[in-house]
Amino acid sequence: MAVREYNPAEIEKKWQDIWEKEGVFRASSEDKTKPKYYALIEFPYPSGEGLHVGHPRSYTALDIIARKRRMEGYNVLYPIGYDAFGLPTENYAIKHKIHPKIVTEKNIARFRQQLKSLGFSFDWSREVNTSDPSYYKWTQWIFLKLFEKGLAYKAEIPINWCTSCKIGLANEEVVGGVCERCGGEVVRKVKSQWMLRITAYAQRLIDDLDLVDYMEKIKIQQRNWIGRSEGAEVLFSITGTDKKLSVFTTRPDTLFGATYMVLSPEHPLLDEEKDRIENWDEVQRYRELAAKKSEFERTEIAKEKTGVPLQGLTAINPATGKEIPIWISDYVLMSYGTGAIMAVPGHDTRDWEFAKKFGLPIVEVVAGGDVTKEAFVDTETGTMVNSGFLNGLQVLEAIEKMIAWLEEKGLGKAKVNYKLRDWVFSRQHYWGEPIPLVYCEKCGWVPVPEDQLPVTLPDVENYVPNEEGESPLANLSEWVNTTCPACGGPAKRETDTMPNWAGSSWYFLRYCDPHNDNEFANLEELNYWTPVDWYNGGMEHTTLHLLYSRFWHKFLYDLGCVPTPEPYMKRTSHGMILGENHEKMSKSRGNVINPDDIINEVGADAFRVYEMFIGAFDQAIPWSQQGLKGCRRFLDRVWRLQDIVVDGDGYSPKFETAMHRTIKKVSEDYERMKFNTAVAAMMTLTNDIHNAGSITRGEMRTLLMLLNPVAPHITEEMWQNLGFPGTIYRQKWPTWDEAKTVEDMVEVAVQVNGKLRGVVNVARGASQEEAKAVVMEHEAVQRALLGKNVVKEIYITDRIYSIVVK
RNA sequence: GCCGGGGUGUUGGAAUAGGUAGACAAUGGGGACUUAAAAUCCCUUGGGUCGUGAGGCCCGUGCGGGUUCGAGUCCCGCCCCCGGCACCA
Numbered sequence: 001m002a003v004r005e006y007n008p009a010e011i012e013k014k015w016q017d018i019w020e021k022e023g024v025f026r027a028s029s030e031d032k033t034k035p036k037y038y039a040l041i042e043f044p045y046p047s048g049e050g051l052h053v054g055h056p057r058s059y060t061a062l063d064i065i066a067r068k069r070r071m072e073g074y075n076v077l078y079p080i081g082y083d084a085f086g087l088p089t090e091n092y093a094i095k096h097k098i099h100p101k102i103v104t105e106k107n108i109a110r111f112r113q114q115l116k117s118l119g120f121s122f123d124w125s126r127e128v129n130t131s132d133p134s135y136y137k138w139t140q141w142i143f144l145k146l147f148e149k150g151l152a153y154k155a156e157i158p159i160n161w162c163t164s165c166k167i168g169l170a171n172e173e174v175v176g177g178v179c180e181r182c183g184g185e186v187v188r189k190v191k192s193q194w195m196l197r198i199t200a201y202a203q204r205l206i207d208d209l210d211l212v213d214y215m216e217k218i219k220i221q222q223r224n225w226i227g228r229s230e231g232a233e234v235l236f237s238i239t240g241t242d243k244k245l246s247v248f249t250t251r252p253d254t255l256f257g258a259t260y261m262v263l264s265p266e267h268p269l270l271d272e273e274k275d276r277i278e279n280w281d282e283v284q285r286y287r288e289l290a291a292k293k294s295e296f297e298r299t300e301i302a303k304e305k306t307g308v309p310l311q312g313l314t315a316i317n318p319a320t321g322k323e324i325p326i327w328i329s330d331y332v333l334m335s336y337g338t339g340a341i342m343a344v345p346g347h348d349t350r351d352w353e354f355a356k357k358f359g360l361p362i363v364e365v366v367a368g369g370d371v372t373k374e375a376f377v378d379t380e381t382g383t384m385v386n387s388g389f390l391n392g393l394q395v396l397e398a399i400e401k402m403i404a405w406l407e408e409k410g411l412g413k414a415k416v417n418y419k420l421r422d423w424v425f426s427r428q429h430y431w432g433e434p435i436p437l438v439y440c441e442k443c444g445w446v447p448v449p450e451d452q453l454p455v456t457l458p459d460v461e462n463y464v465p466n467e468e469g470e471s472p473l474a475n476l477s478e479w480v481n482t483t484c485p486a487c488g489g490p491a492k493r494e495t496d497t498m499p500n501w502a503g504s505s506w507y508f509l510r511y512c513d514p515h516n517d518n519e520f521a522n523l524e525e526l527n528y529w530t531p532v533d534w535y536n537g538g539m540e541h542t543t544l545h546l547l548y549s550r551f552w553h554k555f556l557y558d559l560g561c562v563p564t565p566e567p568y569m570k571r572t573s574h575g576m577i578l579g580e581n582h583e584k585m586s587k588s589r590g591n592v593i594n595p596d597d598i599i600n601e602v603g604a605d606a607f608r609v610y611e612m613f614i615g616a617f618d619q620a621i622p623w624s625q626q627g628l629k630g631c632r633r634f635l636d637r638v639w640r641l642q643d644i645v646v647d648g649d650g651y652s653p654k655f656e657t658a659m660h661r662t663i664k665k666v667s668e669d670y671e672r673m674k675f676n677t678a679v680a681a682m683m684t685l686t687n688d689i690h691n692a693g694s695i696t697r698g699e700m701r702t703l704l705m706l707l708n709p710v711a712p713h714i715t716e717e718m719w720q721n722l723g724f725p726g727t728i729y730r731q732k733w734p735t736w737d738e739a740k741t742v743e744d745m746v747e748v749a750v751q752v753n754g755k756l757r758g759v760v761n762v763a764r765g766a767s768q769e770e771a772k773a774v775v776m777e778h779e780a781v782q783r784a785l786l787g788k789n790v791v792k793e794i795y796i797t798d799r800i801y802s803i804v805v806k
Numbered sequence: 807g808c809c810g811g812g813g814u815g816u817u818g819g820a821a822u823a824g825g826u827a828g829a830c831a832a833u834g835g836g837g838a839c840u841u842a843a844a845a846u847c848c849c850u851u852g853g854g855u856c857g858u859g860a861g862g863c864c865c866g867u868g869c870g871g872g873u874u875c876g877a878g879u880c881c882c883g884c885c886c887c888c889g890g891c892a893c894c895a
Contacts, residue, residue, distance in 0.1 A: 217810055217890080224809070224891055231895080249895060262895090305893085331893045341895050349807085350893050419894050539889075613831075615818055619811095620888080626832050627818065634831085636846090677820070680830035687830090749826040754876045756826055780862090794875055800825045804875045 006639035008603025011717040016119055024729055025070075025121040027077035032528050037074040039066045040508050040568070042537035042545075043081040043128075045500075046107035047088055051114040052585070053593045053611070053623065054577045058536050060608045061574065061617060063120045064670055064709035065534060070121075071705070071733040077529055078121055079511035081128035082108050083504050085136075087165065090431040094463045100431045104131055114595060118604045119712050121729075126514045130503030131431070135510065137454035138520035139502050140436040142552065143425075144447045145559060147437065151197040152425065154445065158266070158291075159424055161189035166469050167427050188291065191469065194435060194496060196423040198551045202226050203416075204565075205550055214571040215618070218542045225543050227419025232403050234342060234412035236261060236315040238269075239323060240276070245269065245315055248337035248417050251347060251379075252406065253398035255319040256387040257365035258342035259355070261326045262307065265290040266334040270310075278311040283328060290330040305331055305354045317342075318411045319388065319402075329354065337417055346371040366395060423548065425499060428471040430463045432497030440484035440491040449485050455493070471495045504545060505552040508532050508567060520561070527563050535568040539618075542573055572673060575619040577611075582622045593623050605711035606632035612675035612710055634679075635714055637686050638707065641695050642718060648696035655692070655699055657743050658685060663736040666706045675710070682707055697722065702734045750775050751802040752784040760801070768795040775801050 019025060028034075039062045044055055066078035084104045093100040108129065115122070128135055146152040161167075164184025179186055198205075206226055209219045231250035238245055245261065263269060265287045270277070277283055286308045307329030314323050331350055332341055345355035345362040352375035355362050362371050367385045369376025376382065384390040389405070390398045406412035426435070436448040436455045448455055458479045460472050473479060473495040484491035506520070512529040513521035537545075546568075553567040578584060579591025586592065598607045610631040615621040651659045662685045669678035685703065689695045695703075701724060708715040708728045719728050742764060748771060750758045758778045762771050772793070775781055781803075788805035795801050 220810060221890060227891080227894065229894075247895080251895080329893090331895095333894070336894045343895090348895070350895075353893090417894080419891090543890080613818095619819095621818070624818065624832070630831050633846095640846095676818090677830080680820075683830055747826075751825085751876065754874090759826060783862095792875060794825095796825060800876080802825080802875050 006636055006714070008605060008635075008713065009600075012117070012119060012599075012604050012713040015713045015716050016116060019119075019121070020116075020124070023125070024727075025066075025076075025078065025123055026125055027079075027123045027529075028075050029525065029528075031075060034073065034075040036077065036529055037066070037069040038077045038508075038529050038532045038534075039069070040079070040511075040532045040535045042535075042541060043083050043504070043507060044111060045083045045086055045088075046104060046111045048092055048103070048107055049587070050107075050110050051595050053595055053598070054538075054585075056118055056595065056608065057577060057611050057614075057617075058538070058574050059115070059118070059120050060611050060710070061673065061675060062534065062536050063608075064612070064675065066121050067709040067712065067729065068667075068670055068733060070729060071708075071731055073732070076121075077126075077511065078123060079126045079128075079508075079514075080115065080120070080122040080124070081126075081507055081511065082111065082130065083500065083507070084108065084129050084131035085432045085498075085503060086500050087429065087431070090429060090463055093431070099459070100463070101131070104129075117599055118595070118608065121712070126511050128507055128510050128514055130433075130507065133454045133456050134517070136433040136503065138510065139433050139498065139506070140448075140453050140455060141450065141520060142506060142556070143433075143498065143502070144436055144450070144453075146196060146555060147445075147447055149555075151200065151555065153195055153197065154192055155195050155422075156190060156192050157195075158188045158190050159193055160186045161191070161469070162186050167429060189469075193424050194426040194494075196425045196551075198423045198548070199418060199420055201551050201554055202228070202418040202420050204554055205420075205547065208550075208554075208566050212566050212569055212571070214568075215573060218546070218571055218573065221543050222547060225420065225547060228416060229418075230414070230416050232399075232406060232412050233338070233415040234318065234406060236318060236342065238273075238326075239314045239316060241273070243269070243273075245326075245340055246338045247340045247342045248415060249342055249344075251344065251399070252402040252412070253384065253387075253390060253393075253395055254344040254347045254365050255317070255342065255402060256390070257344045257346045257363045258317050258319075258324065259345060259361045259363055260324050260343045261315050262332045262341050262343050262351075262354070263310075263326060263328045264332040264334040264339040265328050265330055267328070267339045269340075270328070273313055276312045279308070283308055283310065286328060305329060305350070305357055307331075307354065307358065309358075318406075318409070325360070327354075327358070335421060336419065345375065347375055347377055349375045349377060351375070365390075423501075423551075425502075426496035427499050428469050428495075429497055430457070430460060430472045432499065433502055434473070435494040435496050435498060437494045438482055438484060438491040439494065440487060440489060442489055443484055443486040443491075445494075446484055446486045446491065452485075471497060473497070501545060501548045505549040506556070508535075508549075509553075509556075509562065523561070523563070526561075530562060531564045531566060532568045534570045534572070536572045536574060539573040539575070542571070546571065572618070574617055575615075575621060577614070578620055578622040580623050580625065585623075598628065602628060602632040603635075603713075605714045606635050609635065609679060609710050613679040615676055617673045617675055631679075634683055634686065635711060637690060638703075638711075639714065639718065641686065641689065641700060641703075642721060644690075644694045645700055645722060646694045646696055649698045650696065651699055651702075652694075652696050655689070655696075656740060658688060659699055659702055660736040660738075660740040663702060663706065663734050664738075664741055667733070667736070670709065679710065697724075704728060705731055705734050746798045748775075748798065749800050750778060750781050751800060752781065753804060754802070755784075757781050757784045764798055766797070768793075771795055771801055775803075 041058050041062050066076050069076045089100045089103050092103050162179040162184050165179055206223055206228060209222060229250050231248060232252040233246055233248055235244040235246055274280060307327045310326045313326050315326055317324050343351040345351040346364045347366055363386060364371045365387045366376055366382035368382040379395040382395050384393045384398045403414050434455045434457060437445050440446055458476055460476060463472050480493050482491055482493055509521045513525040516522055549567060554565055556562045557565050581591055583589050610628045613631055662681050665681040666678045704715045704719050705728055716728055744764055745761050746764045747759050748762055749756055750760060758780045760774045760778055762774050785805060790803055791806050792804040
C-alpha cells in the first residue's frame with residue numbers, strides 16, 4: 001500500500017491541536033500516586049528577535065526526557081514561562097515610546113506561538129511571566145523575608161557603573177572590564193545600593209554541591225567563583241599608636257619574611273591617621289588616580305606595579321619585632337580580605353615585583369629557590385629558614401605551628417576567606433520588580449506590609465534613567481511620596497528595582513503551584529514536585545544564575561518554605577549553536593538562522609532531529625543547512641517504511657538482535673544526552689530495514705516509540721495510519737532483552753605481530769581451540785605465518801586473536 | 807599564571823575496563839530513472855602504492871618518546887585550540 005507523501009506542515013498542526021485540546025501533557029496535581037519527574041529548562045527572555053535556534057536545542061533534549069519519562073510511568077512536570085523583565089525590552093520601549101508591558105506581551109505571544117509550533121510537551125497551563133504582578137508579588141515577598149532576616153542591606157560602596165546602561169552592575173556582570181550586556185565602559189562609582197548577603201551562605205553553597213549531580217565542570221565553576229581559601233588573620237601594631245592593622249594571609253608560615261605592608265588606597269586607616277602621614281598630598285593624589293581607574297584598568301592592565309609609601313607611619317612585624325614600612329598600592333583590593341596585606345616578597349610573586357621596583361628588602365624564609373631571581377612560591381618542597389621557631393619545618397607544618405603561635409599570643413587566628421562578594425541587588429531602571437520598601441525619616445527603611453503586595457510598577461511617561469543614575473520612578477513624586485507603614489508619617493518609596501536575576505531565582509518553585517494567590521507555592525505541592533530532577537540550560541548561566549537561585553533556595557529552606565536544601569538534583573549544560581561560518585550567531589554577523597524558516601522548509605520534526613543529531617550535546621556546533629536536509633531525508637525514509645510493512649507482531653529473526661540492540665542503545669543514549677548517536681542508531685536500523693525490503697508491524701511499533709520523543713508528530717501520524725491502538729504518548733517505553741542484544745556468531749579480528757591480518761567468524765563464546773581452528777584456515781593469516789615461529793598467542797573471547805611470531 | 811575540556815577524513819562527528827579507527831550524516835565523484843530537471847535509488851569518497859583483475863602492501867587519530875602481543879584510548883615531555891578564574895594576598 002503506497003501512502004501519501006510525508007507532509008509535515010499538515011500533520012504537525014494536526015497533532016499539536018490534539019495535544020492542546022486533550023491537555024495530554026499537563027502535570028497532574030491530583031494524581032500524586034505516581035512517581036513524579038520534574039524536567040526543567042531555562043525559561044527564555046522574550047526578546048523582540050523571537051526564538052533563536054539555540055533555544056530548541058535545550059528544549060528538545062529535555063522534551064525527549066520528559067516524553068520518555070511519561071512512557072515510563074511518571075507524572076511529569078515539564079513547564080515553560082518567560083523571564084520577562086529586562087533591559088532590551090526597556091530600551092526598545094524608550095526608542096519606540098511603547099510601554100514595556102505591551103512590548104513584552106507581544107514578544108511573549110510570538111515566543112509562545114513559535115514554541116508551540118515545535119511541538120514541545122510543555123504543560124502550558126502553568127506558564128509563568130516574571131513581569132506579571134501576580135508573579136512578582138512573590139519575588140517581592142521573598143525579598144522582604146531576606147530583609148527581615150538581615151540578609152538585605154543598603155551599602156554605600158563603590159560599584160561598577162556602566163556608563164552606557166547607566167546602571168550599577170554586580171562584579172559578575174562585568175566581563176573583561178566592560179558591561180556584560182551592552183559592552184559599554186565600566187567605571188567605579190560610589191552609590192547607595194541594596195545588597196544581598198550571599199556571602200553568609202558561601203560555605204553551604206560549596207558543601208552542598210556534594211548533594212547534587214551536576215556536570216563536574218559546573219561544580220568546579222561554582223567552587224571557583226566562591227573561591228574559598230584558608231589562612232590566618234594577623235594583627236600588626238602600628239608604631240606610635242595603639243592601633244592594630246589586620247591582614248589576611250594564606251601563608252602565615254612566611255611571617256618572618258614580611259618586610260613591608262601594603263594597604264588598598266581605599267583603606268580607612270588612611271583617613272584615620274591622616275595627621276601622621278607626612279606625604280599626605282602625594283598619598284591623596286595616588287588615591288584619586290586609583291579611584292578614577294575602572295576595575296578593568298586596576299586589575300587587568302596593571303602589569304607595572306605602582307604605589308606610594310606612607311611617610312611617618314610604620315608597622316611592627318610581630319614575628320621579628322622589626323619596624324617595617326607601610327605602602328599603599330592599587331594591587332591590594334579593599335573588597336577582599338581586610339584590604340591590607342603583609343608583603344612577603346621572597347615568596348609571593350606580586351610582592352616580589354613590587355619590592356624589586358621600589359627597592360624593598362627581600363628575605364628568604366623558605367629555602368628551595370633563589371629569591372634574588374624570583375619569588376619562591378612552592379609549598380611542597382620548601383624548608384623554613386630565617387624563621388626562628390619555624391626553622392627546619394616544612395611549609396605545611398610551619399603554617400600550623402605559626403597559627404598556633406599567633407593564637408597563643410593573641411596576635412591572630414586561623415581564618416577562611418571567600419572571593420564571593422555580596423550581591424548588588426539594585427538597578428536604577430524601570431522595567432524590573434520595585435523593591436518593596438519605604439524610607440521614613442523616623443523609622444528608617446520599613447517594609448511594605450505583606451497585604452499591600454505587590455508594589456506595582458506605576459505608568460511613567462519616560463523610561464530613561466536621569467543623569468544621577470536614578471530610576472525613572474524617582475521622577476514620580478506621587479508614587480514616591482507615601483506614608484510610613486510603621487508610624488504613618490511621610491515616607492518615600494525606594495525607586496530602585498530588582499535585577500534580572502531576581503525573578504529567575506525561584507521560578508521553578510512557582511511552576512509547582514502557579515496560580516496560588518495566598519503563597520508563592522503551597523508546601524504540599526512543593527513536597528511532591530521538588531526538587532527539580534533534571535535542569536538543563538546554557539553554559540553561560542552555570543555560575544551566576546545557578547549560584548543565586550541556590551542561595552535563594554537555601555534561604556527559603558531555612559524558613560521552612562521549601563522541603564530540600566538544594567533546588568536542582570541534576571544540572572547539565574548544552575553547547576551553543578554557531579552560524580554556518582563557525583561564528584557566534586548574531587544579526588551583525590548576518591548568520592542568524594530563523595526557526596520559523598526551518599519549520600517551513602523541513603518541518604518541526606526534522607528540525608528537532610537535526611538539533612539532536614548535529615553533534616555532541618555539550619559542545620558548540622556550527623549550523624549546517626545540508627545536515628538539516630539529511631535529517632529530513634531520514635524522516636522521509638522512515639515515512640516510506642509504511643510501504644513495506646508486513647504482518648507480524650514480533651520481530652523477524654533477521655532483525656531480532658538489531659531491534660534489541662537499538663532499543664538498548666537509544667534508551668541509554670537518551671539518558672546520557674548522547675542524542676546524536678541515538679539518532680544515528682535509528683538511522684542505521686531504518687537503512688538496514690529498507691535494504692531488507694520489509695518491516696514487521698512489531699518492529700515498526702518499536703521504532704516509532706523510540707523515535708517519538710525526538711520526532712513526535714510524524715511518529716504519532718504513522719502510528720495512527722498503521723492502525724496501532726491509542727497514541728504513542730500513552731504507550732509503555734519499549735524494553736530490551738540483554739541476552740538478545742548479541743549475535744550468535746561474532747567476528748574476531750586476527751592480528752599477527754600487532755597487525756590486522758584478517759577477520760574470522762566464530763560462535764559467540766568460542767574456546768581458544770575452536771577459534772584457533774578457524775583462524776589457522778584463514779588464507780591471509782597463513783601467509784603471514786609462513787616460515788615463522790609462533791612465540792605467543794593471545795585470545796580475547798569474541799574480540800581478538802593475536803599471534804606473535806619470530 | 808591557575809583550573810577544566812579538547813586536537814580523529816574535505817566537513818559535523820563515532821569509537822575510551824587498551825582489542826577490526828573513521829559508525830551515522832554532510833560534501834565530492836560515478837551511475838540508474840527522466841525529454842529534462844527536481845526528488846528518489848545504487849556504487850564510491852583518509853593518504854600513498856603494487857596489480858589487467860580479484861586483491862595485496864605501507865602510512866595514518868596535534869608533535870616527540872615510552873609501556874604492551876596490541877595504543878585514538880595508558881605513562882612521560884612538548885605544541886596548539888576552547889571555556890572558566892585571575893594583582894583574591
